[in-house]
Amino acid sequence: MHHGYGYKSPNSKEIRFTISIPDSEKRVDLIEKTYNEILTSRDFRSYTIEIERVDMTKKEQEGRWSEILHIVGEELLGKKEYKITGLAFSVYPTPEIIFKSSVKSTDPEAKEYGEQMEKIIEKSLQSEDMQAKVKGDEYIITIRSKDKKKLN
Numbered sequence: 001m002h003h004g005y006g007y008k009s010p011n012s013k014e015i016r017f018t019i020s021i022p023d024s025e026k027r028v029d030l031i032e033k034t035y036n037e038i039l040t041s042r043d044f045r046s047y048t049i050e051i052e053r054v055d056m057t058k059k060e061q062e063g064r065w066s067e068i069l070h071i072v073g074e075e076l077l078g079k080k081e082y083k084i085t086g087l088a089f090s091v092y093p094t095p096e097i098i099f100k101s102s103v104k105s106t107d108p109e110a111k112e113y114g115e116q117m118e119k120i121i122e123k124s125l126q127s128e129d130m131q132a133k134v135k136g137d138e139y140i141i142t143i144r145s146k147d148k149k150k151l152n
Contacts, residue, residue: 014046023053061091069097096140105149114143114151
């Protein structure tokens with residue numbers, strides 16, 4: 001379980017507590033009641049509690065794909081010939097790793113570049129070390145142009 005707090009707005013004295021709990025957790029009312037009791041006993045008067053349900057499978061997957069992108073991205077960002085300028089990823093609805101490049105979509109060789117980069121990334125993901133991290137997930141590799149068009 002993860003929790004945090006923050007001010008509702010710069011001018012407000014009200015504090016908002018956000019509690020992240022696994023989506024499988026059944027004791028939501030008890031958790032909220034316990035927080036209310038603690039806050040009341042500590043003389044908090046103006047607060048709200050927000051319960052955030054977390055899909056633990058996706059959270060674990062998110063951690064793995066963040067690491068995967070970091071490893072593959074480090075290889076690519078360090079080499080000018082790959083023309084990679086940025087990285088992003090998502091696991092919703094399925095893992096997708098996105099590589100932003102300095103290549104324009106109007107470049108005559110843009111499509112070929114996108115396909116080549118996809119092959120290079122795919123080869124990296126097929127290594128034994130990476131397969132242990134991928135854990136059989138289906139995934140999408142996206143190569144984007146400087147003008148945000150898909151190149152592969």
